[in-house]
Amino acid sequence: MNTQVKKLYHIAKKEERLILGLMSGTSLDGLDLALCLVRGNGTSTVLELVQFITIAYSESFREQVRQLFAKAEISQPHFSTMNAYIGRFHADIINATLQKWNVSADDVDLIASHGQTVYHGPKGKLGNEQINSTLQIGDGDHIAVGTGIITISDFRQKHIAAGGEGAPLVVYGDRLLFTADNEHRVLLNIGGIANFTFLPSSTSDLSCYCSDIGPGNTMMDQYMQQYVGQEMDRDAALAKSGHINQALLNQLLAVPFLRKAFPKTTGPELFNLSLLKSMFSNEGLQQENHADVMATLSAYTVETIVGAIQHVLEKLSESGDQKPITIYISGGGLHNPLIYSGIKNHLSSIGVAVKSFKEIGFNPDAKEAALFAVLANETVAGSPTAIGEMDGAPAVCMGKISFPY
Numbered sequence: 001m002n003t004q005v006k007k008l009y010h011i012a013k014k015e016e017r018l019i020l021g022l023m024s025g026t027s028l029d030g031l032d033l034a035l036c037l038v039r040g041n042g043t044s045t046v047l048e049l050v051q052f053i054t055i056a057y058s059e060s061f062r063e064q065v066r067q068l069f070a071k072a073e074i075s076q077p078h079f080s081t082m083n084a085y086i087g088r089f090h091a092d093i094i095n096a097t098l099q100k101w102n103v104s105a106d107d108v109d110l111i112a113s114h115g116q117t118v119y120h121g122p123k124g125k126l127g128n129e130q131i132n133s134t135l136q137i138g139d140g141d142h143i144a145v146g147t148g149i150i151t152i153s154d155f156r157q158k159h160i161a162a163g164g165e166g167a168p169l170v171v172y173g174d175r176l177l178f179t180a181d182n183e184h185r186v187l188l189n190i191g192g193i194a195n196f197t198f199l200p201s202s203t204s205d206l207s208c209y210c211s212d213i214g215p216g217n218t219m220m221d222q223y224m225q226q227y228v229g230q231e232m233d234r235d236a237a238l239a240k241s242g243h244i245n246q247a248l249l250n251q252l253l254a255v256p257f258l259r260k261a262f263p264k265t266t267g268p269e270l271f272n273l274s275l276l277k278s279m280f281s282n283e284g285l286q287q288e289n290h291a292d293v294m295a296t297l298s299a300y301t302v303e304t305i306v307g308a309i310q311h312v313l314e315k316l317s318e319s320g321d322q323k324p325i326t327i328y329i330s331g332g333g334l335h336n337p338l339i340y341s342g343i344k345n346h347l348s349s350i351g352v353a354v355k356s357f358k359e360i361g362f363n364p365d366a367k368e369a370a371l372f373a374v375l376a377n378e379t380v381a382g383s384p385t386a387i388g389e390m391d392g393a394p395a396v397c398m399g400k401i402s403f404p405y
Ligand SMILES: Nc1ncnc2c1ncn2[C@@H]1O[C@H](COP(=O)(O)OP(=O)(O)OP(=O)(O)O)[C@@H](O)[C@H]1O
Pocket: 024, 025, 026, 027, 028, 029, 189, 190, 191, 192, 193, 194, 216, 217, 220, 221, 232, 233, 234, 235, 236, 330, 331, 332, 333, 335, 336, 337, 368
């Protein structure tokens, strides 16, 4: 038997596995590394977050990725180079981080790498045929060879092959780790794109489901970078000083994607500056007051999120289920006071509790990277039926396995 297959067999039989989950999100802010001790599998999974860090990307790296990111036309040589380079670059970050944590690569059972999404194409067309697609780069073989650790990567393709859109995958981790006995939960993540998981209580017959909502921080970040020359509107300083342009907000809210039924997925391919620019005459956006545009984009994120949660609440009330429901927020949007208070004020006024995800007892910033550790754990030690009953989510073990030797 190949010694690496033997090693993987041994890892699959262990009672607990040390798995390094990696996430590089649509905001391009950095690489999240979550070192997780994972026991069991399926609904008996127990995950302990041992270490977590985000390694910020340099502006020059971000610019290299932006040349590919959500673009209709790209340079193939650059694309091919970046697939290999990001793999090697992530391997270098992992090696340096493990050293910093004083953890030997020999003690890490698996790496679970999301890679960098460069294009998300749900409901794409080839001629008359619908072909869903999504693409994450930063090849797993480079990570495995660069670190000496067995690496599982490219998780989204199997989901598409099984009939999904390749996202959101967070539902698998949410379901296995964060289901409560005494309440229903909505786990809302506000990253570049906002998404949610409805998690019924463990004693309920209701189904779990998950969907993207629309813009999180992506349009605000792009606007700040292009027009204000800052990476983000830190603490909403600019947006707080502006006024909402209601006519613009109404136009933004009319985007057809927002009226589509859940579950659905999207990305910065749709929610970007071109969408905003299409609502102005030539050079009109340049003359706008930056604070007002940011206040409007911030309200856009809040209103679309509140609309999605109201939909969940209506569905719950139609079911007749009386258990309380709490909304837990994670992702970078949690750190934006205008977004957080906007959502909290709307929902508190109708009696719904809104809390930071950290009140569940888990670091909100580590949630997505830890999710990929859970997915890798399922791939080596789980069974596809364990998570098979969820609406809109194919029951699959995901990811491709790369051996270092
Ligand atoms: N203090 C802050 N004030 C305002 N915004 C903030 C703050 N901290 C983070 N953010 C926002 O959060 C973003 C990063 O969010 P996050 O890391 O969740 O995104 P991501 O994981 O890349 O996205 P996705 O989940 O869509 O792939 C930043 O780009 C910024 O817009």
